[in-house]
Amino acid sequence: MTCSVARELLGAYFDGELDASAELQLRLHVADCEGCAAELQRMQMRRELMRGGGLSYQAPAALEARIRKSLGPRRTPSSGWRPFLAIAAAVLFVSVVSVRLMQMRTQTSDTIAEQAVSSHVRALMTGHTTDIISTDRHTVKPWFNGRVDFSPPVVDLAGQGFPLLGGRLDYIAGRSVATLVYGRRKHLIDVFIWPSTHDGAGGTVSAQGYNVVRWTRGGMSLVAVSDLNKAELDQFVNQLRKE
Amino acid sequence: MRATFSDTVTVSHASVSEPSLGRTMPTSRFAADFEQVILPHLNSAYNLARWLLGDDGDAQDVVHDSFLRAHRYFDSFDGSDGRAWLLGIVRNACFTLLRGKKGQQSTPVDTLDVASGGDTSPERMLILEEDLGALRNCIEALPPEYREIVVLRELEELSYKEISSAAGLPPGTVMSRLNRARIRLETCLKGKAKGGRQ
Numbered sequence: 001m002t003c004s005v006a007r008e009l010l011g012a013y014f015d016g017e018l019d020a021s022a023e024l025q026l027r028l029h030v031a032d033c034e035g036c037a038a039e040l041q042r043m044q045m046r047r048e049l050m051r052g053g054g055l056s057y058q059a060p061a062a063l064e065a066r067i068r069k070s071l072g073p074r075r076t077p078s079s080g081w082r083p084f085l086a087i088a089a090a091v092l093f094v095s096v097v098s099v100r101l102m103q104m105r106t107q108t109s110d111t112i113a114e115q116a117v118s119s120h121v122r123a124l125m126t127g128h129t130t131d132i133i134s135t136d137r138h139t140v141k142p143w144f145n146g147r148v149d150f151s152p153p154v155v156d157l158a159g160q161g162f163p164l165l166g167g168r169l170d171y172i173a174g175r176s177v178a179t180l181v182y183g184r185r186k187h188l189i190d191v192f193i194w195p196s197t198h199d200g201a202g203g204t205v206s207a208q209g210y211n212v213v214r215w216t217r218g219g220m221s222l223v224a225v226s227d228l229n230k231a232e233l234d235q236f237v238n239q240l241r242k243e
Numbered sequence: 244m245r246a247t248f249s250d251t252v253t254v255s256h257a258s259v260s261e262p263s264l265g266r267t268m269p270t271s272r273f274a275a276d277f278e279q280v281i282l283p284h285l286n287s288a289y290n291l292a293r294w295l296l297g298d299d300g301d302a303q304d305v306v307h308d309s310f311l312r313a314h315r316y317f318d319s320f321d322g323s324d325g326r327a328w329l330l331g332i333v334r335n336a337c338f339t340l341l342r343g344k345k346g347q348q349s350t351p352v353d354t355l356d357v358a359s360g361g362d363t364s365p366e367r368m369l370i371l372e373e374d375l376g377a378l379r380n381c382i383e384a385l386p387p388e389y390r391e392i393v394v395l396r397e398l399e400e401l402s403y404k405e406i407s408s409a410a411g412l413p414p415g416t417v418m419s420r421l422n423r424a425r426i427r428l429e430t431c432l433k434g435k436a437k438g439g440r441q
Contacts (some may be wrong), residue, residue: 059289
């Protein structure tokens with residue numbers, strides 16, 4: 001992405017209004033572009049000043065009184081109904097909040113799965129599936145040194161029918177992640193790995209025709225994505241977890 | 244003065260009245276709903292009007308009339324976003340008043356020339372230390388269409404979608420207009436910083 005294109009989108013990026021793919025491109029650009037990074041920082045400081053409260057006008061109390069007067073007498077529900085209405089409102093509030101929370105949880109995990117599938121598909125479309133091609137885990141593991149700030153567990157499952165093909169870097173969940181690439185017949189399996197203290201949110205989902213398995217282990221979040229059928233992908237993940 | 248605007252002013256999104264739940268309610272429910280969905284946004288409405296009109300009396304009149312209008316057209320509110328709906332009515336009223344006052348002076352802002360804002364020199368960064376007063380002056384100096392979008396985004400914290408609904412703009416225009424407004428704001432602040440040091 002060129003700097004002039006990035007500048008056009010920087011405001012929307014700052015406002016969190018870009019779609020996932022444009023946001024990723026911007027993120028990568030900003031990581032490399034001092035000018036854009038400085039601009040973002042300036043926007044942030046400007047916003048803090050603007051939202052500090054010193055610029056907003058408060059409606060005078062008399063205005064509300066005047067509006068209420070013009071709207072006529074308040075028609076409130078008869079007092080006999082009030083306790084029931086209050087209870088109903090409370091019940092509704094709790095349900096709405098619970099549903100929202102559940103949606104938020106699902107959305108967060110869905111986003112990870114969707115990002116993983118997007119990264120997988122992007123790698124396939126561009127034909128750029130590996131940054132380092134090697135079936136030797138002793139070559140792949142050190143390659144990540146200095147490229148990510150953690151050391152991903154690298155195992156070869158050639159003996160179990162899932163040979164290691166190589167590794168690459170990706171960007172998921174707002175950070176750089178290590179990607180290990182495995183093969184199964186003509187299928188590719190991407191395993192995205194990053195450090196995370198957050199466990200839970202495991203399990204298998206399917207997105208856009210790809211199967212996605214998430215789990216955590218030893219302080220790492222792992223996500224496997226492939227067009228391989230669910231049974232074989234589960235088998236692969238089980239083998240990986242055994243090592 | 245008492246702000247007036249004709250009844251032909253379009254109520255933002257008044258036409259999107261889907262046969263949604265709860266719109267065919269008894270009068271008491273209507274009153275209770277208006278109370279809960281629209282009245283809490285009085286401060287947002289006043290803030291927008293005050294920034295757009297630059298005058299407390301005008302702002303109070305316009306907000307008062309907008310609430311009466313919102314009350315009258317509450318049946319056509321689609322139940323989704325009361326604040327964006329109300330702010331749509333308020334901004335339409337403000338622009339009607341502004342046009343009446345200044346005799347159709349409004350320029351299509353998206354064709355206005357804007358200076359490039361690509362500069363991030365240390366000098367520019369100094370602006371960060373500018374006080375609120377300079378920022379306030381520069382927002383006031385923006386053309387109303389730019390001022391509106393800055394107030395909605397930065398002070399009222401509306402999303403692009405909400406701005407698009409309130410101001411009746413396509414989402415793409417929200418983004419480009421906001422960009423231009425921000426560049427203008429920076430240019431103004433930069434000028435003030437320079438002037439202040441000389």
